[in-house]
Amino acid sequence: MDDVAAVAGVSRGTISRALNGGRNVSAPAMEAIRKAIQQTGYVVNQHARSLVTQRSQSVAFILSEPQGLLFEDPNFNVLLAGCTQALAAHDITLVLAIAGSKEERKRVSRFVTSGHVDGALLVSAHSGNPIMDELHDRGVPVVACGVPLGHERDLAYVAADDRDGARQMVQYLRDRGRRTIATITGPLDTPGGVQRLGGYQDVLGDQVEDRLIVTADRYTRAAGEAAMTRLLETAPDLDAVFVASDLMAAGALAALRRAGRRVPEDVAVGGFDDSAVATTVEPALTTIRQPLPRISREMVRLLLDLIDGQPPAAVILPTELVRRDSA
Amino acid sequence: MDDVAAVAGVSRGTISRALNGGRNVSAPAMEAIRKAIQQTGYVVNQHARSLVTQRSQSVAFILSEPQGLLFEDPNFNVLLAGCTQALAAHDITLVLAIAGSKEERKRVSRFVTSGHVDGALLVSAHSGNPIMDELHDRGVPVVACGVPLGHERDLAYVAADDRDGARQMVQYLRDRGRRTIATITGPLDTPGGVQRLGGYQDVLGDQVEDRLIVTADRYTRAAGEAAMTRLLETAPDLDAVFVASDLMAAGALAALRRAGRRVPEDVAVGGFDDSAVATTVEPALTTIRQPLPRISREMVRLLLDLIDGQPPAAVILPTELVRRDSA
């Protein structure tokens, strides 16, 4: 920096000002500095800057789910890429933190609360995840992806309108003439689990029967397959099923095929997420699209606001029905 | 730090030593410092430390592929998670960098070369990616995932033994009595493209015919489907096909089904990667497993060695045949 100052014929202070917005820097000085920087190949030392500003210009992307379950979900990729890019636009880097096991959670928690990062994007499906409390208690700026059950009031978050998405799908199934519509829900301690079930109930009203509802304990293909198998026992007369995630729907498809039911002729299948599997399976899934790119952008926006001292906010984004072959 | 020093009754220097391995620190001092740290809730300021050590304790994970093509690959998740965790064990954080477009590549290149990170893990399928040269020229410690075509000599890398994997698969197909074995290769400017084709040729020797080989321009499901369709025209008599990636194999399966060929009865299909799609499709894919967790560990090990001043090395890891239903 002293070199640049010497070459440009100004002081360190002026360089610093030029680098940080250029307020109160004359045009000729600005130009001389620009040239000097180019000539010397100078690049700021972010560590030195961070040392005084107490800002790291980085945020953590915390994946807090046991065993990389979430990692199996192809949607997650999209979210991660979206956040990285949205942050890059602000010259902020994303550091990835995985908090699967209890030890990992502790280490991530410590990492985030010790000022290594300016804030955190939290992806965690289950309610009661202690990391939410830990981060919130320590005053770390956090925005969650999906409604943070148990922290709706005090944590910023952005979520897709799960409930409405479910309504759209079930409505669609009914409009196509399906009469006995079952559902496979996600775990009921996750927002996707309760909300999508809620939407199902909204549409069906008093037509809902317990035997038509099966809850999977995780959002995996295997869990979906098991749930569908169970459903075929409790409700062999079903002619449609709304599955709360595409991955589970892929499993349901396999179970149906094994049972000799044709999709969509005998049983219509509706998924949720519009993840990559939706077009990989046969038949391709009719599903509900979450606006993932927008979700990531909003998450980043909220987080930057939070870091900027603004109060936590929540954003709910609309979902959209995608018609393919399974319904 | 001064607080800790005061409480523990020692000097800053001793604290620093205690924090960095504890050499030349007496047991009582060590203990006093431990207590003082706990009492004061002290955490080191990584920025201050980095400022003097010139080490950031972080590495970049560079995803350099246009349009998030690689991102579509479920394998990528596993690699990313593996690297994050392997690094965490060394108290090093992973920062994610996406260099899809040309501008992004420039920005990532600048970011990495300006000392924000101590090194980089590079995931890029195509040869001739300028980022390889840029990073190598600037002397940044880099280890690539997969053979870095054009930089085999000067860049560290770890790769699966693609060629041998392909051999295993083709050999297996032949052992099962298949006579007319075709192949769908990946792009020939990628290591997976050339090596897996090489393995195919190794086994088939002079039985290879041009009409049995089709090259896809990308590793996607759609490209696999298109390639299979083409193959059914040039070689309608085929009774097996080795597809250079699971994602493409999923596409090939769809094309075969559309053409009325049964898998595996009429046509046996062999994939490559053992990625998540392998068990999602019907029938489940017989494929070649890449030891992804081990690949990530090795990448991290090589990178740390490199940062430590050691010369670049290459590691080739064995692959393994996974038998399922498609062959």
Place this chain on the structure above:
DNA sequence: AATGAGACTGTGAGCGCTCACAGCCACGCA
């Protein structure tokens, strides 16, 4: 008893930046 080696400790400088402050100048206004 003198000496040297080795373990341990404190001190000061400095990593590269920002920020508050004070100083300078030119200008407009009374």
Place this chain on the structure above:
DNA sequence: TGCGTGGCTGTGAGCGCTCACAGTCTCATT
């Protein structure tokens, strides 16, 4: 002429750490 105002600039302190160095103290060796 005097004074205030605002744009621009340089200066010094300090962010929180590490590292080299110089010192102290202990103990075995001569």
